[in-house]
Amino acid sequence: MADLGEKKVIPFMSVSRQESCRRPCGRVGRRRGLSDRRRGFSGRSCGRVGLSTMAILAVWVVARIIVGGSVVAAELRLNCSGSLKGSPASEVFICTGGASLTDGSSVIQGDNMTFTKEDGVQLVKVSGNVRLVQNGREMRGDSLTYSIKEEVSVITSVMVEETLADAKTPLYLHGEKVTVCGNRSVIDQAKVTTCGPGSPGGGYYLAAKTIEVLAGDRVILRHVRFVEFGIPLFYWPVLVLSLKEDAYGRLSSQQLNLPRIGRSATEGWYIKTTHNYQGPEEQHGKVMLDYMTELGTGVGVEHTFRDDGKTREVYSFYVQPNKKTDVIDYKITGVEEREIGSRIKLKTGATYTSSSLKGLQKDLDGYINITRSVGSSNTNIKYSGIQSSGVVNGYDITGSASHYQSWRGGWRLNLKGDLYRRQRTGYSDRHLFSYLVEGGRDTASYQISLMAEDSFNPELAKDEPPEVNWNRIARVPEINFRWKNLPLIGRYVPTSVEMGYGKYEEYRTLPWGTQRVAIQRWKGAVNLNPHTFKLGRLGEYRWYGSLGYSYYDTGQRVWVPSTRSVYTLPITRTLRFEGNYNYTDRFGDVSPLYFDAVTPAEKLTGRLTYSTPQTYLSLSGGYNLRSNTPDNLVMSARLQPAAGLTLSGQTAYDPAYRRWPYAIGALEYDKEPFVLKVGVRYNPVYRQVDRLDGTFDLQVGQWSFGYTGIYNGYTGKYERGDFALSWDMDCRILSLRYNQPKGEVWLEYRITAFPSARISLGTSEEKPLMFDLPSWKDLGLPDWHEYIDFD
Numbered sequence: 001m002a003d004l005g006e007k008k009v010i011p012f013m014s015v016s017r018q019e020s021c022r023r024p025c026g027r028v029g030r031r032r033g034l035s036d037r038r039r040g041f042s043g044r045s046c047g048r049v050g051l052s053t054m055a056i057l058a059v060w061v062v063a064r065i066i067v068g069g070s071v072v073a074a075e076l077r078l079n080c081s082g083s084l085k086g087s088p089a090s091e092v093f094i095c096t097g098g099a100s101l102t103d104g105s106s107v108i109q110g111d112n113m114t115f116t117k118e119d120g121v122q123l124v125k126v127s128g129n130v131r132l133v134q135n136g137r138e139m140r141g142d143s144l145t146y147s148i149k150e151e152v153s154v155i156t157s158v159m160v161e162e163t164l165a166d167a168k169t170p171l172y173l174h175g176e177k178v179t180v181c182g183n184r185s186v187i188d189q190a191k192v193t194t195c196g197p198g199s200p201g202g203g204y205y206l207a208a209k210t211i212e213v214l215a216g217d218r219v220i221l222r223h224v225r226f227v228e229f230g231i232p233l234f235y236w237p238v239l240v241l242s243l244k245e246d247a248y249g250r251l252s253s254q255q256l257n258l259p260r261i262g263r264s265a266t267e268g269w270y271i272k273t274t275h276n277y278q279g280p281e282e283q284h285g286k287v288m289l290d291y292m293t294e295l296g297t298g299v300g301v302e303h304t305f306r307d308d309g310k311t312r313e314v315y316s317f318y319v320q321p322n323k324k325t326d327v328i329d330y331k332i333t334g335v336e337e338r339e340i341g342s343r344i345k346l347k348t349g350a351t352y353t354s355s356s357l358k359g360l361q362k363d364l365d366g367y368i369n370i371t372r373s374v375g376s377s378n379t380n381i382k383y384s385g386i387q388s389s390g391v392v393n394g395y396d397i398t399g400s401a402s403h404y405q406s407w408r409g410g411w412r413l414n415l416k417g418d419l420y421r422r423q424r425t426g427y428s429d430r431h432l433f434s435y436l437v438e439g440g441r442d443t444a445s446y447q448i449s450l451m452a453e454d455s456f457n458p459e460l461a462k463d464e465p466p467e468v469n470w471n472r473i474a475r476v477p478e479i480n481f482r483w484k485n486l487p488l489i490g491r492y493v494p495t496s497v498e499m500g501y502g503k504y505e506e507y508r509t510l511p512w513g514t515q516r517v518a519i520q521r522w523k524g525a526v527n528l529n530p531h532t533f534k535l536g537r538l539g540e541y542r543w544y545g546s547l548g549y550s551y552y553d554t555g556q557r558v559w560v561p562s563t564r565s566v567y568t569l570p571i572t573r574t575l576r577f578e579g580n581y582n583y584t585d586r587f588g589d590v591s592p593l594y595f596d597a598v599t600p601a602e603k604l605t606g607r608l609t610y611s612t613p614q615t616y617l618s619l620s621g622g623y624n625l626r627s628n629t630p631d632n633l634v635m636s637a638r639l640q641p642a643a644g645l646t647l648s649g650q651t652a653y654d655p656a657y658r659r660w661p662y663a664i665g666a667l668e669y670d671k672e673p674f675v676l677k678v679g680v681r682y683n684p685v686y687r688q689v690d691r692l693d694g695t696f697d698l699q700v701g702q703w704s705f706g707y708t709g710i711y712n713g714y715t716g717k718y719e720r721g722d723f724a725l726s727w728d729m730d731c732r733i734l735s736l737r738y739n740q741p742k743g744e745v746w747l748e749y750r751i752t753a754f755p756s757a758r759i760s761l762g763t764s765e766e767k768p769l770m771f772d773l774p775s776w777k778d779l780g781l782p783d784w785h786e787y788i789d790f791d
Contacts, residue, residue, distance in 0.1 A: 077102045080113075092116050099126070107133045110144070121147055130155065141178070153180045158187065170194065171753070175211070187211040190221075194753035195731035203731055204228045204751070208239075218278050226258070228749075234259060240278040262746070266357060268294030282306070288318065296323040300331075312337040327356035345371045361390035376406040394424035414438040420461055428465065432456045447482040451475060457595075470594040471507050471514075478502035494529035498548075506593050519592055520553040539569035539577075550596075556589035560598050579606040602626050614640045630655040644671035660684040673699040675706075689713045702728045709740065717741070 082097015092115060099113035111128025126144040132155075133139075142157035160173040171194055175187035190211040195203025209223035218240055226234040260272040270292040278284045285303035292298065300318030307314070312335065319330040335349040350366035367384040385397040399419040406412045420432040434456055440449030454474040459465055480500040500523045508515045525548040533541045545563030552558075562584040569577045586598045605622035616638040622631035632652040639647045651663040666679040679693040690713040697706035703726070710720040721740025726733055735748040 078113075086115070091122070107131075108144070109133075121150075123147055139178075154178070155180070170196070172196065173211075183214060185213040187213070192221075193731070194751065199730040202230070203729075206239075207232075218284075220278065236275060238275075238277065240276045240284065258751075263744070266294065267292040272298075282308075290320070294324060296321050310339040322356050325356040327360065329355050329357070343372055343374050345369075359391040361388070361392060363388045363392075377404070379403045388424065392425045394427075395422070396424050396427070397421040410442040412440060412442065420456075427463065430460060430465070432460060445484055447480075447484065449480050451478050451480075453478070469508060471509055472505075473507075473593075473595045474505040475502050476505075478504075494531055496527045496529065498525040498527065499523070504593060506595060508594065517592065521550055521593070521596075523548065523550040525549070539567065542566045542568075550591065552592055554592050556592055558589055558591050558598070559587040561585055561587075574610055574612050576609050576611070577606065578609075579604070600626060605631070632661070645669050702730075704728065 078093075078095070079100045079102065080095035080097075081099070082095060084093070084095045086093035093113075094116075095113045097111070099110055101108040101113070108126060109129070109131040110126035112126065114123075114125045116123055116125070124144075124146040127142070130141045130144050131138065132141075132144070138161065139155065140159045141155040144153060144155045146153040155178045156176065158173070158175045158178045161170050171192065173187070173190060173192050175190040177188045179186045179188075187208075188210055190208045191205045192208070192211070193203050193205035195205070205227055206221065207225045207227055208221040210221075212220040212222075214220075221239040222237070224236040224239050225232045261270070263269045270290060272288070272290040275287045275289070276284070277287065283303065283305050284307075285301060288298070288300040288302070290298035290300075298318060298320035300316060302314065302316035305313040305315070314333075314335045316333045317330070319328060321328050331351065331353045333349070333351045336346070337348075338346045340346060346369070348366075348368040350364070353361075353363045353365070355361050363386055365384075365386045368382070370379075370381040372379040379402070381401045383397075383399040385395060385399075387395045397419065399417075401415075401417045403415040404412070414436065415438075416434075416436040418432070418434045420430055422428075422430045434454055436451065436453045436455070438449055438451035438453070440447065452475065454472065454476070456472050457468050457470055459468050460471065478500065479502070480498065482499075483497045485494075485496070501521070502523075503520050504518070506517045506519070508517065525546055527546040528544055530542060530544040533543070535541060543563070543565040545561070548560040548562075550556075550558045550560070563581075564583070565581045567579045571577060581604055583602045584598065585600045585602070591597050602625040603622060604625065605620070607618060607620040609619075610617040616636070618636040619633070620636075621633040623629075624631070632654050634650065634652045636650045637648065641647065646666075646668040648666040648668070649664065652661055653659075654661050661684070663682045663684060664679070665682075667677070669676045675695075675697040677693075677695045679691075680689055681691040682688075683690045692711040692713065693709070695706070695708040697704060704724075706724045706726075708720065708722045709718060711717075712719050718741045723738040723740070724735055725737075726735040731752055733748075733750045733752060735750070736745070737748060738745050
């Protein structure tokens, strides 16, 4: 064998490769009796393959160097940094002391690389610190062997580091051996973890007898154990994780589901497990196995027949023989989503539930949504309803349909319809229907519309509708014209003019029946569009207003002027004043219709603010000119005297009652390793603290201790009180918690890379703290208080 001496870099400018796949890959890790198609394997690839099987790169590169066939140009380079021996005649090359094979962005490296034949089979062998890099992804191993004839590559002692899209830390995979054939890889005696080297206890891991990877399709783990501190905690015969992307380029929602362990008042102590499965063909699903000490055993299955981005078919069934009631409870659900052509989308689903927890109750709940979009035309049809029998009887139906079409020149057509029907135990009856037919034109200079409408009072659609003075209003027809920019003395001014006519029928509910009021109305209005006047050092003034007039065929005439103005004065760079004036009035007669009645209002409000990066002060108030009553005078402050320290406060003075209705204060200190937040609300009228919030967290090394509590001064009870002792073990967190109000203790194990993967013993319902609320208006104080956000 010749020593190639100094020729240690060999560029292959013309190399050969097979033009056709002469035989399929061997039965690598494949169960007998299953065809390639049923196993999700469509045959080996003769070209480049996906990233999830990086080892196939070695297969393809070596085949291009040695195997005969037609010549294909390629940019391929073998770099031997040590000793290179061999000759093309013998088809044997040996590189020792460091070798790399480069093909574009792909690299194979090792201490030794041999191209040889054994028993007539052409092989490539790489040994010592084998490293395979493709598109930034890396696989490491002790050795790599590739059989040209079988087109199978084997890498031993494999380690792969991968960062998943939805994980916070890398995923580490270890295996004794990886066998690669086409788009299919099998890893023997594999371990998967998100814990890096040096994690306490060695870190958790999933140990699988084999892991089969079908590129772009799925990962199948067989005989899987969840191990922590060397102790097997859970076992799955098979785990299937999908690698397919949905219509938005995201991976399927199939993932590792750890058992859920906890306790609830209804179920008692429970353990709930979910097992994913794959097949047949492209179908997949999951099996649910639950046990509850109070209710018994529950079993269910959710099967996805199809989910390809255009069509989704999912059906599920769950049954639970209730040992409390000796009745079998069950739930059946079906969901269908389809794209019909490129214009129509259909979504429909139904759920049938039979439950005996609070008496026998059966509910059938369903929905259907149809959407059609073509150019400037959109159509939507929605329907949902529930039919109940048992403790709760009756039905509740909601439906809507709409169509919008526009044409050139600003023409449009708008059709709408809504339906609300309910006759159900525990709820007020309602039978509501509305429709709208509207068409018109909108241009740069004017807008015109013609409509026919029959609508109900929107307050009646609420679950608990209030008392209203009108139920329905019919507009058949109503015509409106708006001239957007009115020319005045040859120039356009920011003024618009409105004119309209309508024929109305208003329906009112009276103690003795329904009253129908039929009236015709002519209306007009002049609107001055918002305009800002710059006053230099005196700030700026923004004003707009309108004057409306309505005439009814019953003889009433109504004038409605309204205006709003805002004055802003920057006194200094840090001091600012803002004042608002709002005015609406009615002159002449009272409208004979309730739906367009005008309530006069006139109010002045003002706010003075001082703001710097460390300080915020605010003083605000107002005066109702109609009722001659002042609003609360509200004072707010936020100070940051030092890094990590924030002091906040707010109080109000009620001039009408000459008292201070409330005072709120909060202290926040956040500087490692200590976090402290305390908030207090004081009622000066009753001279007592009616609410006290607090939370603190102290972290020492890998340990942290914290408490969060809410104390209600009115009831003298804790609404929330959570103690937590946590041990951060690098890649997972173990927490011991105590719920003070409920007297419950529970343990939580959480994997930090996947926040949804957790095991909890016990449950807790959290209530927001006052310093976590977006505004102190959400503290549940009496309605006659007025608050100002720090924003």
